[in-house]
Amino acid sequence: MTSGLLELCGITVSFDGFLALRDLNLNLQPGELRAVIGPNGAGKTTFLDVITGKVAPSEGDVLFKGRSLLGRPEHRIARLGIGRKFQSPRVFEQLTVRENLALAVSRPKQPWTLLIGGLRSSQRDRVQHLMSIVNLQKRADWLAGALSHGQKQWLEIAMLVGQDPDLLLVDEPVAGLTDEETDLTADLLKSLAGDHTVLVIEHDMEFIRRLDSPVTVLHQGHVLCEGTMDQVQVDPRVIEVYLGTTEDDSK
Amino acid sequence: MMKAFQQRRWALVILWVLIIAAIVAAPSVLPVFRLNLLGRFLALAIVALGIDLIWGFTGLLSLGQGIFFALGGYAAAMYLQLNSSEDLLNGIPEFFTLYGVDRLPAFWQPFHSPLFTLVAIWLIPGVLAALLGNLVFRNRVKGVYFSILTQAALLVFFNFFNGQQKLINGTNGLKTDVTQLFGQMVGSPEMQRGFFWVTAVVVIFTWLFVRWVVRGRFGDVLIAIRDDEPRLRFAGYNPTLFKTLVFAIAGGLAGIGGALYTVQSGIVSPQFMTVPFSIEMVIWVAVGGRGTLVGAILGAVFINYAKSLVSEAMPQSWLFIQGGLFILVVTALPEGVIGWFQGDGPRNLLNRLGMSRRSGTYPRLELDGQEEIQP
Numbered sequence: 001m002t003s004g005l006l007e008l009c010g011i012t013v014s015f016d017g018f019l020a021l022r023d024l025n026l027n028l029q030p031g032e033l034r035a036v037i038g039p040n041g042a043g044k045t046t047f048l049d050v051i052t053g054k055v056a057p058s059e060g061d062v063l064f065k066g067r068s069l070l071g072r073p074e075h076r077i078a079r080l081g082i083g084r085k086f087q088s089p090r091v092f093e094q095l096t097v098r099e100n101l102a103l104a105v106s107r108p109k110q111p112w113t114l115l116i117g118g119l120r121s122s123q124r125d126r127v128q129h130l131m132s133i134v135n136l137q138k139r140a141d142w143l144a145g146a147l148s149h150g151q152k153q154w155l156e157i158a159m160l161v162g163q164d165p166d167l168l169l170v171d172e173p174v175a176g177l178t179d180e181e182t183d184l185t186a187d188l189l190k191s192l193a194g195d196h197t198v199l200v201i202e203h204d205m206e207f208i209r210r211l212d213s214p215v216t217v218l219h220q221g222h223v224l225c226e227g228t229m230d231q232v233q234v235d236p237r238v239i240e241v242y243l244g245t246t247e248d249d250s251k
Numbered sequence: 252m253m254k255a256f257q258q259r260r261w262a263l264v265i266l267w268v269l270i271i272a273a274i275v276a277a278p279s280v281l282p283v284f285r286l287n288l289l290g291r292f293l294a295l296a297i298v299a300l301g302i303d304l305i306w307g308f309t310g311l312l313s314l315g316q317g318i319f320f321a322l323g324g325y326a327a328a329m330y331l332q333l334n335s336s337e338d339l340l341n342g343i344p345e346f347f348t349l350y351g352v353d354r355l356p357a358f359w360q361p362f363h364s365p366l367f368t369l370v371a372i373w374l375i376p377g378v379l380a381a382l383l384g385n386l387v388f389r390n391r392v393k394g395v396y397f398s399i400l401t402q403a404a405l406l407v408f409f410n411f412f413n414g415q416q417k418l419i420n421g422t423n424g425l426k427t428d429v430t431q432l433f434g435q436m437v438g439s440p441e442m443q444r445g446f447f448w449v450t451a452v453v454v455i456f457t458w459l460f461v462r463w464v465v466r467g468r469f470g471d472v473l474i475a476i477r478d479d480e481p482r483l484r485f486a487g488y489n490p491t492l493f494k495t496l497v498f499a500i501a502g503g504l505a506g507i508g509g510a511l512y513t514v515q516s517g518i519v520s521p522q523f524m525t526v527p528f529s530i531e532m533v534i535w536v537a538v539g540g541r542g543t544l545v546g547a548i549l550g551a552v553f554i555n556y557a558k559s560l561v562s563e564a565m566p567q568s569w570l571f572i573q574g575g576l577f578i579l580v581v582t583a584l585p586e587g588v589i590g591w592f593q594g595d596g597p598r599n600l601l602n603r604l605g606m607s608r609r610s611g612t613y614p615r616l617e618l619d620g621q622e623e624i625q626p
Contacts, residue, residue: 009608052485053265054481071487073484074481074484074485075484075485075486075487075488075489075490078484078485078486078487079487083485083486084485084557086482090482091476091482092471092478092479092482092483093478093479094474094477094478094567095475095478096469099468099471102468102471103468103471103472103475103483103486103488104486106468109486109487109488109489110492111469111472111492111493114468114469114472115464115467115469118467118468119468159486163486163487231437
């Protein structure tokens, strides 16, 4: 196995005996765009929790750029270059769009530097650029809480990009978006791949098809199969877990 | 636009001139008793500013600020006691002889130095707050559990100080009004006038300092902690560090407030660490308006003034009024008085009374952020 940007080796997560993930293996190469699908309860979100340090696995190891992430607090993992977008948009609602993005692009993220100085002009330009990507320039001084659902989704994606991570973990980016917004989001994620490694978790099959990327199917905490969307869709095991076991047919 | 800005600026200049004039003139206008009360309440406003920083901005509701308040008070009182007891038996404060102590406890020694005392007033409470805070924040104790822990810590300190007669005169506390400073009695009108001015200046500088802290990205991080702390971690920030820092700042401010309160009230005692008093501090900020800073100052001063006026007229009724005030703020004015004025409060009230011009549409509904709908 070639060493990738991110390697999950035999991850098992147990919640009081319930195995949310069991012996999960996954390998991501730098610059790759990967989609992860799976039915409800397949462990998709838990799998992101493990990578970002929110949940500690009971077995296995997570390697990022060859270094183990286990035992590191969330903010250190984030500083190593892993950004995460949550399932429901999580932006800081009492801050303006501009302030949200300023926090994302700020570096270093230490109290003293935040206290004594403002944003550098390169960082201000970056905030402007991010707002133009997600079309929020006119909302720059709005409180994020006043944005629509779709705009919050995009603001969060912009914040994620502003962190300039090597690996973007994107959890259901198009939930609740219009078709047009969904298409734009797909294009945005595709344009990010290459410079960044992007891992997308999504339910929306049309969206995944549009991403045109390798797909990993999770089922009951385990990788069921990997392949292109077309391969995956005809895989009998995938059909089985998505449509339920066909007991009637076997009779 | 430019004109409005100019007007605003002039209004601010006039406001500051009025404030400074009021501070300078207060001693000649107010009787000594009232001036002394005002000075004490301004000292409490310093504590309230710290609470606004940790609660209003960062969302940490501490019910234990009395600890830091009392520590600042004790630091000041210990220096004053030592400063006035050189001629006494063994050169130690008088109360020690009551308990048969003839040697100064070691931790009193550094308080011979005025410089050490000036630093200790804010540094000791600040460091203690940092230690307590870090312990709690590191274990991700949040919300109401944090509040309960701070209250428990308050009770621990209260009981400890109450029981230590041989160290700090226990429940009797340390008196400061009959002590000497610069060769004068601390309780004398001249000294009290001086303390009033010092307190007023410290309040202004504290306000400027806290405002500087909450403006800019540091303040944005605090608000982000209040909004969604886990999310902030994934953005690469360490909330524990920021929370520890602001809790330490609030602790240090409470210490300064405690010291200035002590020299104006004439005594520091474990009564500073009672549970109701620390809850009152939170009420001042809630009534004044969380996250407004000015609200914290006005809340502390006006509620305490009301308290003393009401208590003089109808001694039994204040607790009912205070309780009613708190219920009113929680139910009708969650933003507090200043927050209400800064927000949509006045317009909403006029709307309800049917006295405002109807707006053509909902206030925030705009087409694309720029063009407004014509009514």
